[in-house]
Amino acid sequence: MQPLVTTFKNSLQAILLSTVSVLSVNSFAQNTSSIEEIEIPESRMPLCFGFRDISDLRALAICDALNLKQNVKARELSEKWLREEPDSAASQFALSEVLLTIEGNMPRALFHLNRAEELTNYQTLEDAFASGNVQWHYLTLSQLSYVHQLMGDQLSSLAYLDKLNEVYGQDVESFRGWPLVKLKDYEGARESANRVLETSENENERARAWNTLCAAELASLQVRESIPACDRAIDEDENLADPANDNDTVYLSNASEVALSLLQMDKAEEFLNRATRTINPDSVANPWIYKLYLTLNQGRFDEARSALDRMLIWREAQEPIVNVMNRAEHYLASASFLLLAGYAEDANTLSSAALNQPDRNGSYSADESQKDSAAALINMAANMSEYQILLEDLASMDFIESLSARVRASQLRLAAWRSGKRAASLFADFEVLQNRVRPYAPLDVHIPEWLEPEIVSILGTGVMSVALEQARGNGAFGLNEGYYFSYRTEVASIKKDNAQVIEFGAKALELLPAEEVLLQARLLARMGEASLQLDQKDQAINYLTAAYQQDPSIIRRLGISLPVTTHNDSTLFSTLVDSYLSRSPRFHEADRGFRLEIKTGPDQSVCLKSAEQILTCYNAPSTETESSKWNAQHMSRSFHANAFGLGFDISKAQRSILLGSSVILSSQTNSNLQQTRDAVLNR
Numbered sequence: 001m002q003p004l005v006t007t008f009k010n011s012l013q014a015i016l017l018s019t020v021s022v023l024s025v026n027s028f029a030q031n032t033s034s035i036e037e038i039e040i041p042e043s044r045m046p047l048c049f050g051f052r053d054i055s056d057l058r059a060l061a062i063c064d065a066l067n068l069k070q071n072v073k074a075r076e077l078s079e080k081w082l083r084e085e086p087d088s089a090a091s092q093f094a095l096s097e098v099l100l101t102i103e104g105n106m107p108r109a110l111f112h113l114n115r116a117e118e119l120t121n122y123q124t125l126e127d128a129f130a131s132g133n134v135q136w137h138y139l140t141l142s143q144l145s146y147v148h149q150l151m152g153d154q155l156s157s158l159a160y161l162d163k164l165n166e167v168y169g170q171d172v173e174s175f176r177g178w179p180l181v182k183l184k185d186y187e188g189a190r191e192s193a194n195r196v197l198e199t200s201e202n203e204n205e206r207a208r209a210w211n212t213l214c215a216a217e218l219a220s221l222q223v224r225e226s227i228p229a230c231d232r233a234i235d236e237d238e239n240l241a242d243p244a245n246d247n248d249t250v251y252l253s254n255a256s257e258v259a260l261s262l263l264q265m266d267k268a269e270e271f272l273n274r275a276t277r278t279i280n281p282d283s284v285a286n287p288w289i290y291k292l293y294l295t296l297n298q299g300r301f302d303e304a305r306s307a308l309d310r311m312l313i314w315r316e317a318q319e320p321i322v323n324v325m326n327r328a329e330h331y332l333a334s335a336s337f338l339l340l341a342g343y344a345e346d347a348n349t350l351s352s353a354a355l356n357q358p359d360r361n362g363s364y365s366a367d368e369s370q371k372d373s374a375a376a377l378i379n380m381a382a383n384m385s386e387y388q389i390l391l392e393d394l395a396s397m398d399f400i401e402s403l404s405a406r407v408r409a410s411q412l413r414l415a416a417w418r419s420g421k422r423a424a425s426l427f428a429d430f431e432v433l434q435n436r437v438r439p440y441a442p443l444d445v446h447i448p449e450w451l452e453p454e455i456v457s458i459l460g461t462g463v464m465s466v467a468l469e470q471a472r473g474n475g476a477f478g479l480n481e482g483y484y485f486s487y488r489t490e491v492a493s494i495k496k497d498n499a500q501v502i503e504f505g506a507k508a509l510e511l512l513p514a515e516e517v518l519l520q521a522r523l524l525a526r527m528g529e530a531s532l533q534l535d536q537k538d539q540a541i542n543y544l545t546a547a548y549q550q551d552p553s554i555i556r557r558l559g560i561s562l563p564v565t566t567h568n569d570s571t572l573f574s575t576l577v578d579s580y581l582s583r584s585p586r587f588h589e590a591d592r593g594f595r596l597e598i599k600t601g602p603d604q605s606v607c608l609k610s611a612e613q614i615l616t617c618y619n620a621p622s623t624e625t626e627s628s629k630w631n632a633q634h635m636s637r638s639f640h641a642n643a644f645g646l647g648f649d650i651s652k653a654q655r656s657i658l659l660g661s662s663v664i665l666s667s668q669t670n671s672n673l674q675q676t677r678d679a680v681l682n683r
Contacts, residue, residue: 049097051135062094071102082112089136092116093143100147104324110147116140125167138168145175150325152368154179174205177212181443186216211254218261218442221434221474230258249275253285260290261442263479265515269294276310279317284325286314289333293446296337299517299550301646308337312657328354328371329445334658335378336448340518340553342645344386346655348415351379353659355419373426373436374445376419377454381557383416388556388585389640395583396636420458427459433467438476439483449483450518450551453490461491482511486519489526498530505530521551525558532563537592544594545610552616556644561585563593564608571600573622576632581606586640604631606639618642 048054048063058081065074078095085091096112099105120137122128128137145160157179161172174196180189189212196209213229252275259268272294275287288311295304315323315330331354338347355375390409394402427433435441439449456464468487471477477484485508492500505527509520528543544562547554555562564587568574577598581587587596595609600622607617618639622631 049093049135049139051139054135056090059090059094062098066098066102071098074098074102087119089116089119089133089140092119093136093140096143100143101319101321104320104322106147106151106321106324110144110151113140113144113147117144122167125169128167138164141167149179149182152182154182171200174200174202174208177208177215181212181215181219184219186219189213190216214254214258215443218258219435221438221471221476227258227262230254249278249280249283249285249287253283253287253290256287256290257442260294260440263439263513265294265298265513276314279314281317281319282322283318284322286311286318286326286329288314289326289329290446292333292337293448294515296340297449297518298515299521301340301648304337305646305648308334327357328375331658332371332374332378332445335382336451338650338655338658339378339382339385339557340551340646341648341650342389342553342556342641343650343655344382344389346658347382348379348386350658351375351382355379355422369426370432370445373423374447376423376426377447377451377458380416380419380423380458381451381454383412383419384559385553385557387412387416388559391585392556392640393637395585396580396633423455424458427455430467430470433459433463434471434474434476437468437471437483437487439480448518449516450522453487453522456487456490456494461494464491480511480513482508482513482516485511486523489523493526493530496533498533501530502527502534518551518554521547521554522558524550525554525560529558529560537563537590541592541594541610545613545615548615552644552646555586559585561588562608563588563590564596565589565591565593566596566598568598569600572628573600573604573632573635574598576629577606577635580632580636581639584636584640586644604635606635608643616643 046052046063046067048060054060054063058077062074062077062081065071065077075098078091078098081088081091082095092112092115096109096116099112100109116136117140120128120131120133120140122131122133122137128134131137141160141164145157145164148154148156148160158176161175161179164170165172173192176192177189177196180186180192193209193212193216196205200206200209210229210232213232214227217227217229252271256268256271256275259265259271269291272287272291275285276291288307292304292307292311295301295307311330311333315326318326331350335347335350335354338344338350352375355372387409390405390412394405394409397405427436433455435444436447436455437452440446459467464487468484468491472481472484485504488504489501489508492498492504505523508523512520524543524547528540528547531537531540531543540563544555544560554560566578566581566587566589568578581596581598582589594615595607595612597605597607597609599605599607602621603619604622605617605619608615618635620635620638623634626634
């Protein structure tokens with residue numbers, strides 16, 4: 001799912017800091033009781049940490065380095081200052097700012113912020129001004145609230161907002177809504193937002209309030225045709241109908257999220273297309289992630305491949321702190337694509353990284369457990385897909401050669417079981433599960449709709465049946481019951497109730513949006529399996545053909561064995577290939593099945609046909625320096641890879657980039673890579 005994004009930090013810096021950005025200690029009068037009574041003189045000095053009147057030369061030098069993108073120099077200057085003055089709140093804050101915004105190292109930044117707070121712990125405005133450290137104290141409190149929000153400690157975030165109000169008299173009500181949403185205190189968030197709307201005329205504050213109300217409305221399982229608060233949240237701060245606002249990725253991404261929750265796929269993609277036109281390094285939202293999900297769901301694989309490239313370019317352009325915040329999203333989106341494309345091992349690696357590394361998603365509506373549940377589910381699917389690939393390879397291995405592969409296969413099944421159990425524990429909360437089955441569940445991490453039925457296998461048919469009926473009664477499927485019947489189809493498949501598989505699958509196919517191509521493929525595959533069990537072979541072939549044409553990977557991912565009649569030209573090569581394919585878990589000999597043709601020649605080939613319609617063919621020249629056995633083994637494995645993937649040749653180097661290797665950044669000094677980047681952007 002696409003998260004609702006908050007502009008917490010930028011707004012906090014812009015609004016809160018502007019109140020005291022040019023204050024000096026000399027301007028404070030002893031009889032002043034409120035910060036609003038202080039006269040703010042005009043100043044044209046450049047901003048340093050949000051203030052114009054910072055006079056410390058060391059701070060100014062660090063700010064100059066940051067403004068000039070001399071990040072290493074900024075780090076060295078701040079560390080030198082801290083070594084020389086370890087008891088200076090200013091030096092502690094300066095280093096924390098470099099660690100946070102330049103390196104994205106939140107834990108270390110928090111350590112130095114805590115130290116700065118210890119050194120400034122003022123309880124009144126008078127004490128703060130008398131100390132001469134008012135700017136550093138104010139900055140420390142605001143940044144502590146922000147960092148705690150990102151790291152998931154929303155109670156501490158709220159506590160620091162309260163302290164800003166107590167010491168500086170600053171109205172921070174509009175910033176309370178998002179931590180309350182993260183705490184799932186939707187009623188408290190709603191009350192806070194309404195207080196802002198009743199008392200404030202500030203456009204930014206009102207936009208945040210409407211954003212909070214939007215999140216509270218989306219939290220309801222009772223779906224509606226429209227969500228007024230979300231419409232206001234989108235329009236309050238920006239007129240999204242104006243193309244001039246195409247660079248506001250936060251609001252455009254939120255608009256897409258809301259449209260998707262209402263199953264308005266075309267409208268959601270329109271907002272995303274506008275959001276992708278200009279790279280925004282400061283925005284947490286990377287619209288190419290959600291464009292990748294949408295195009296995959298719809299079986300638009302070439303566009304999905306292009307979206308993956310552009311997602312990486314956008315990621316490399318983002319500021320480090322932003323990169324840390326949406327790291328897991330990049331991993332999971334990439335893993336989803338690689339899972340379908342046949343690169344299960346890489347999908348496994350990426351989903352494991354998302355599962356095992358902490359993510360800083362405080363600017364998202366989803367929480368850490370939701371991210372972990374999605375990562376565990378994708379990791380389970382990746383392990384099982386890698387297991388199926390290994391079984392395909394084992395079919396062409398000699399016994400001795402196969403021993404290590406058999407051990408690896410057992411390890412993969414165990415890893416899949418562990419990930420499934422972890423996902424099950426995270427989905428165990430009944431309220432969470434009900435929201436999870438809602439199509440394009442808002443306020444949650446996105447799990448592709450074609451993958452979500454896997455939840456049935458890890459939780460069991462009994463639990464899922466109860467959850468589905470209750471969610472249906474609560475209105476979770478109010479916009480389209482096709483999603484309900486798709487879950488019922490999966491339940492029936494696991495229970496081996498073949499008649500119900502076909503009945504529920506037909507209802508789901510009739511009701512689902514046309515865009516749900518991959519989910520439809522899963523349903524067709526399940527119906528094909530059921531028809532085979534009912535000995536309705538002609539109908540089974542039709543279902544399986546349609547499923548394969550929409551998503552070639554579904555046959556492997558569901559572990560389906562296709563009925564085939566094999567034909568070879570009686571050469572040693574074709575006979576060997578025939579024997580290997582006959583042992584493959586993807587095929588079994590049957591009358592009136594698919595036609596599997598193996599031919600020898602200058603270009604050896606294996607083709608899978610349905611009623612004389614070619615579903616897939618793999619051709620490869622014979623390697624004359626190798627034996628017929630070697631050629632046959634190579635042909636068998638290559639055919640499987642080609643037949644049950646998306647047909648994209650993605651190099652190991654390209655796949656390594658998905659884990660974060662910086663290629664685009666190095667293009668700043670490499671003209672060839674810069675040309676490649678430009679070519680991709682302008683493609």
